Amino acid sequence: MAWFGTRIYVGASWTVMAAVDGSVTWTEITATNPFPSTIAVFVSFRDTTGADAGFSATRSLPGFAQTTFLARNLTAPNSTTGWFTLLSFPTPIVPSALVYWLEAVRDHTEVFNVPIEQLDADGFPIGDAAAQPRPAVTETAQLDWHRPLPTQLLSADTSDEQDRALLEFLRAAQSPRGSLDAAEPFAYSAGLLLDEEAAEFRRSVGEATER
Numbered sequence: 001m002a003w004f005g006t007r008i009y010v011g012a013s014w015t016v017m018a019a020v021d022g023s024v025t026w027t028e029i030t031a032t033n034p035f036p037s038t039i040a041v042f043v044s045f046r047d048t049t050g051a052d053a054g055f056s057a058t059r060s061l062p063g064f065a066q067t068t069f070l071a072r073n074l075t076a077p078n079s080t081t082g083w084f085t086l087l088s089f090p091t092p093i094v095p096s097a098l099v100y101w102l103e104a105v106r107d108h109t110e111v112f113n114v115p116i117e118q119l120d121a122d123g124f125p126i127g128d129a130a131a132q133p134r135p136a137v138t139e140t141a142q143l144d145w146h147r148p149l150p151t152q153l154l155s156a157d158t159s160d161e162q163d164r165a166l167l168e169f170l171r172a173a174q175s176p177r178g179s180l181d182a183a184e185p186f187a188y189s190a191g192l193l194l195d196e197e198a199a200e201f202r203r204s205v206g207e208a209t210e211r
Contacts, residue, residue, distance in 0.1 A: 006087065006088070006089045006090065006120075007087070007088045007089075007091075007092040007093065007118060007119070007120065007126075008085060008086070008087050008118075008119040008120070008123065009085065009086035009087070009088075009093075009095050009116050009117065009118050009119070010083065010084075010085055010086075010116065010117045010119065011029070011083055011084040011085070011086070011095075011097050011114050011115075011116050012083060012114055012115040012116070012117075013081065013082070013083060013099070013114055014027040014045060014071060014081065014082060014083065014084050014097070014099065014114065015027060015079070015080065015081045015099055016071050016072050016073040016078070016079075016080050017073075017078060017079040017080070018073060018074050018075060018076040018077065018078050018079075019076055019077055019104075020076050020077055021104050021105055022104030022105075023101075023102060023103050023104045023105070024072065024074065024101075024102050024104075024205070025099060025100060025101045025102070026070060026071060026072035026099075026100050026201075027070070027071045027072075027084075027097065027098070027099050027100075027114075028068055028069070028070045028071075028097065028098050028100065028198065029043060029068070029069045029070075029084065029086065029095065029096070029097045030066060030067070030068050030069075030095065030096045030097070030098075031043075031061065031066065031067050031068075031069070031086065031088070031093045031094070031095050032065075032066045032093060032094040032095075033061045033062065033063060033064060033065050033066070033091075033093055034064070034092075034093070034094055035063055035064075035091045036063035036064065037063050037091065037179075037180065037181055038060055038061065038062050038063060038179075038180035038181045038183070039060070039061050039088055039089060039090065039091055039093065039180060040058065040059075040060055040061070040088065040089045040090075040180060040186075041058070041059055041060075041061050041067065041086065041087070041088050041093060042056075042057070042058045042086070042087040042088075043055075043056060043057050043058075043069050043084060043085070043086050043087075043192070044056045044084065044085050045071060045082060045083075045084045046082045046083055046084065046085070047080055047081070047082040048081055048082050048083075049082075050082075053080060053082055054190065054191045055071045055084075055190065055191040055192050056189075056190045056191070056192070057069050057187075057188060057189040057190065057192045057194060058186070058187070058188050059186060059187040059188070059189075059194065060180055060183065060185050060186045060187070061093075067194065067195055068194065068195055068198045068199075069189075069192045069193075069194060069198070070192060070193040070194075070197070070198035070201060070202075071191070071192055071193075072193070072201065084097075086116075090180075092118070095116050096113075096114075096116070097113075097114035097116060098111050098112065098113060098114065099111070099112040099114060102205060
């Protein structure tokens with residue numbers, strides 16, 4: 001049972017940049033659901049100060065499916081960097097992240113892998129990333145502590161536009177007999193390209209460099 005429960009993933013870095021010479025960077029995050037049941041996946045990008053960078057998305061992901069979140073800003077000149085968080089509920093995902101840097105002058109693209117740390121719902125590192133054992137929890141602390149529901153973890157980063165649909169979506173899963181498999185498919189994105197849109201962006205960038 002140790003593998004089940006809300007998971008938080010912290011990505012070490014991300015970047016979006018556009019230069020007047022046509023050079024660009026963008027970041028792609030891939031989340032794979034290794035389980036047969038539907039899960040909820042949430043991603044939020046923060047800048048180097050920790051402020052909301054304006055990129056976020058939430059979606060349901062069927063069993064054994066994969067989704068891509070792509071962040072880019074083609075307004076030149078611009079350059080933004082920071083870190084990101086992923087959250088999955090009610091089971092873990094297999095995440096990966098890549099930063100693409102297209103140098104227009106050389107017509108050359110470099111790809112960089114982004115380290116991702118996995119945390120449990122309490123915020124403690126899991127597996128090889130756990131450098132230290134979890135601190136001991138006193139009996140009093142156990143009585144006073146209550147694990148936040150995914151609705152509480154996500155609601156601080158949601159906009160008015162998506163609040164109602166998102167919270168209803170997760171409440172259905174958090175009910176005693178709830179199941180994301182029975183819920184309507186859900187996808188919301190703020191500033192990110194998802195799946196087919198991400199693939200189309202990738203194709204358009206490649207076509208632009210071939211001209």
